Amino acid sequence: MARLVLKFGGTSVGDIDRIRNVAERVKREVDAGHEVAVVVSAMAGETDRLDSLVRRVAPLHDAREYDSVVASGEQVTAGLTALALQEIGVSARSWLGWQIPLRTNDAHSAARIQKIETELLGARLTQGQVAVCAGFQGIGPDNRITTLGRGGSDTSAVALAAAIGADRCDIYTDVDGVYTADPRIVTQARKLDKITYEEMLELASLGAKVLQTRSVEMAMKHRVRVQVRSSFSDLPGTLVVDEDEIVEQQVVSGVTYSRNEAKITLRRVEDQPGIAANVFGVLADNHVNVDMIVQNISEDGRATDLTFTVLRPDLDKAVRVLEAVKGEVGYDALVSDSNVVKVSIVGVGMRSYAGVAKTMFSALAEKNINIQVISTSEIKISVLIAGEYTELALRALHTAFDLDAG
Template identity: 75%
Template sequence: MARIVLKFGGTSVGDIERIRNVARKVEAEVRAGHQVAVVVSAMAGVTNQLVSYCREISPLHDAREYDAVVSSGENVTSGLLALALQEIGIPARSWHGWQIPIRTDGVHAKARIVEIDTTELDRRLSSGEVAVIAGFQGISPQGRIATLGRGGSDTSAVALAAALDADRCDIYTDVDGVYTTDPRIVAKARKLSRITYEEMLEMASLGAKVLQTRSVEMAMKHRVRVQVLSSFEQAPGSALPGTLVVDEDEIVEQELVSGIAYSRDEAKITLIGVADRPGVAAHIFGPLADAAVNVDMIVQNVSEDGTATDLTFTVTKSDLDRAKQVLELAREDLGYRRMTTDPNVVKVSVIGVGMRSHAGVAQRMFAALAEKGINIQVISTSEIKVSVLIAEEYTELALRALHTAYGLDAA
């Protein structure tokens, strides 16, 4: 017997028949003798509709009331799934975040979990009752409903798995695992049986949509074994398992590169003719930080005479206009000659913990792109990844070339 947490996303509970399908999956785990807690998202499209209602009625809305509205989608789903389980003879009850309670900080719309009191959940699970928990929500220090930000149900599930000392946290979604790259673009992409927390964190932060970044951070911190599965193609005990996200020690032999991620949500800004003096970078990036503009890749070129520099960096597409406005207002203080911007770029990254012990990973990437005539605009690296910025029109060509270059193509 194991204690497991199952999480079902919006598409998995998109209508009544899909909720019944989820109930059957939960039933199979219960019949196998496991203690089961289930975390659910709102039905597909519901949260977007609730958000639009808030924006329509009040563009500058009170975040506390926003949370009260948008959290209701998960409340509905948890109640419906509890009813579906009861209908097939499985004892179950629904739980809202405040009933457990899941305590958060007071930052509404993007709250962080502080503590989970599992006393009553432990008792109910031990008695054989299934706990159906509304994801994405908790209770603030002021006693108000607080939501965890978009994708927060993944975080709810992992946090509950850690607090309940669960053997595993299964994330059911509309894909059957984590792939070496986007299979919609690269037909030879293959599903990984296991991936490390660090690799999954890099892939999630660099554009892969399988798991929410904060949930992976929490899983890594608390060493929660996470499995990614499909709600539609698999049943418990299937011969086609999903992908396990585990500690590096659980993977016997590491691939040089485990996956290739990409992000289209990039825009490039170049400041030309910036005075080359100490503190100029702080003068540029300080106002951007104050305006809540997140800067990612950065490259600096110093002129031959050492008096001026060109500074290139990337921001998200949604932050581009705000970043331009901030930099234009500060132009006299910063002293740059000209600013250019380009929203038609994409960041492509190769990821793998095997890089730590192998040389030549970046060189292979650069050679593969050069062979296809793809120009690299910006480069950034970390211990287990190499990222490059290229023109958006070359996205598919680059992904396919790199997938082949690192031997990731399925046989």
């Protein structure tokens, strides 16, 4: 007997037949003797529909009202899923965020979970009743509905798993696991049986859309075993676990990319202390996050070129902000480029292997791919390259690090 949390995303509960399919899957776990809590998202498209209603009424809206409106999507699927379970003879009830209660702070639309009170819900689980929880939502200190931000249902599921001491949290989605690369681009990509929290966190942050970053952070913090698997097949998925559990660690576990980057270069910035702080300070003040940074000495050695990346949706704002302080900062010209992609390799094995960067850069050089900016962490190396080389780079790196399916 184990205690499990099963989370189903919007496509998995996208219509009545799929909700019935979810119920069948849950029933199998119940029949196997497990205690099961289910977390559901809104039906695919429903959050967008509700979001659009709100934006049409009030482009700049009160986040408290927004949360109350959009949280209704998960309320509907939670009820329908509980009913579908009852229909096939499984004892079940729905739980809304305020009923559990799942308490959050008051940062409406991007709330952080503070405490999940599991006394009521846990007692029902012990009695063998399936708890179908509305994902994405909680209750704030002001007794109003909060939401956790897009993709928040993953976080709901992992947090619930931690709170009820679940043996595993299965995230059912429309892919059957975590791959060494996007299989739509790299046909040789392989599904990973296991991946470490750290790697998953880097992959999620770097653009892989399998799990929400915050949910992985939470899983890592509370050591929740997470499995990513498909709601449309019975294949085992990918287990996200502690490093100790992975015996044979590859040097590199995956190759990923993000097109959501844009590059800004400030030409001939005066080379004096405090200038960089000035540039990045004004961007931070305007809520523009800067990711990769590189500084080159200019040809005459009297000034530097400062290059960095921002998220693509922030590019226009960043340019506007920097042009407004041109005189103050002191640079010759601002050049922006949104035709760039960030390609990354990720692997905890990097820590103990030398030469990973060399292998990466050589593989790219062999294909005549110019590296514009580099950034690294303990377990990843990211490079910024021109957008048209994306596929070529991913395939070259996948082969160079022996990830191709055999």
